[in-house]
Amino acid sequence: MNAPLQGHTASNLNTTAFDTVLEVDRVSLEYRTPQRVVRATHEVSFEVDRSDRFVLLGPSGCGKSTLLKAVAGFIEPVAGSIRLDGQTVREPGPDRIVVFQEFDQLPPWKTVKQNVMFPLLASRTLGRREAEARALHYLEKVGLAAFADAYPHTLSGGMKARVAIARALAMQPKILLMDEPFAALDALTRRKMQEELLELWDEVRFTLLFVTHSIEEALVVGNRILLLSPHPGRVRAEVGAHAFDLHSLGGADFQQAALRIHQLLFEGRTEDAGAELAFQDVRLAY
Numbered sequence: 710m711n712a713p714l715q716g717h718t719a720s721n722l723n724t725t726a727f728d729t730v731l732e733v734d735r736v737s738l739e740y741r742t743p744q745r746v747v748r749a750t751h752e753v754s755f756e757v758d759r760s761d762r763f764v765l766l767g768p769s770g771c772g773k774s775t776l777l778k779a780v781a782g783f784i785e786p787v788a789g790s791i792r793l794d795g796q797t798v799r800e801p802g803p804d805r806i807v808v809f810q811e812f813d814q815l816p817p818w819k820t821v822k823q824n825v826m827f828p829l830l831a832s833r834t835l836g837r838r839e840a841e842a843r844a845l846h847y848l849e850k851v852g853l854a855a856f857a858d859a860y861p862h863t864l865s866g867g868m869k870a871r872v873a874i875a876r877a878l879a880m881q882p883k884i885l886l887m888d889e890p891f892a893a894l895d896a897l898t899r900r901k902m903q904e905e906l907l908e909l910w911d912e913v914r915f916t917l918l919f920v921t922h923s924i925e926e927a928l929v930v931g932n933r934i935l936l937l938s939p940h941p942g943r944v945r946a947e948v949g950a951h952a953f954d955l956h957s958l959g960g961a962d963f964q965q966a967a968l969r970i971h972q973l974l975f976e977g978r979t980e981d982a983g984a985e986l987a988f989q990d991v992r993l994a995y
């Protein structure tokens with residue numbers, strides 16, 4: 710965990726440790742169909758600091774994906790505001806890249822390298838030569854340099870996941886948005902991907918907003934976890950999870966933390982939770 714800061718965050722070296730990148734301020738999100746209005750989140754607030762691995766955790770339907778889409782700029786809040794580096798988010802932009810669960814998001818007619826280059830070229834971020842160099846750099850980081858000229862259908866699920874991550878990181882976004890990126894993978898590959906994501910973070914120190922409905926995955930991947938209650942999603946609590954990583958799996962502290970999060974999410978036990986939890990910081994919303 711002592712890897713020096715490298716890569717695209719080098720310019721952030723002079724910034725303070727708690728430099729806020731994303732501010733989500735009392736955001737309510739709705740879907741309007743001809744029949745009815747569905748409120749997906751209600752007055753959700755949180756802040757993501759630079760190099761955070763911030764996890765949105767909550768049961769199915771609590772609005773996690775909707776929140777991510779709003780941060781990405783695909784959905785406009787009906788109330789509240791979303792600011793990235795102080796600028797209100799109004800539309801999608803190359804400073805926010807989303808990695809989804811489905812890896813068929815990789816066009817099959819492009820090679821791995823072309824897939825990684827594509828957003829760099831389409832957004833006119835780089836010329837062809839620089840885009841190619843950047844693509845190869847990030848493919849190397851995810852261990853796929855040897856597959857640069859392969860086509861997606863020849864890759865395993867885990868390899869496709871790595872391509873999607875390399876493609877996102879190559880854009881050097883201000884924040885990387887991941888919506889259950891490993892949910893479609895088998896348990897072993899999923900664990901391996903979590904491990905690789907943490908290694909990659911150790912090296913590049915990108916800012917991550919990660920959605921999952923797995924308590925275990927939230928504890929492993931995140932340094933901070935926002936717990937959301939269902940229908941519509943509201944903030945139930947925020948917990949610090951920096952004490953845990955893949956090595957903590959199965960340990961007593963880890964099990965205890967998972968159980969407490971479960972209670973906070975599903976039994977609404979918010980009183981005294983701060984005292985009971987082994988977390989360094991627990992902030993309760995209600």
Ligand SMILES: Nc1ncnc2c1ncn2[C@@H]1O[C@H](COP(=O)(O)OP(=O)(O)OP(=O)(O)O)[C@@H](O)[C@H]1O
Binds near residue numbers: 748767
């Ligand atoms: N396109 C849509 N039109 C209408 N309602 C929608 C739409 N997409 C989502 N919803 C509703 O908004 C709410 C939040 O959905 P969302 O997909 O954000 O949940 P989620 O927390 O990501 O769930 P999951 O863990 O199952 O992915 C749900 O009640 C859902 O039914």
Ligand SMILES: [Mg+2]
Binds near residue numbers: 773774775888
């Ligand atoms: Mg979802």
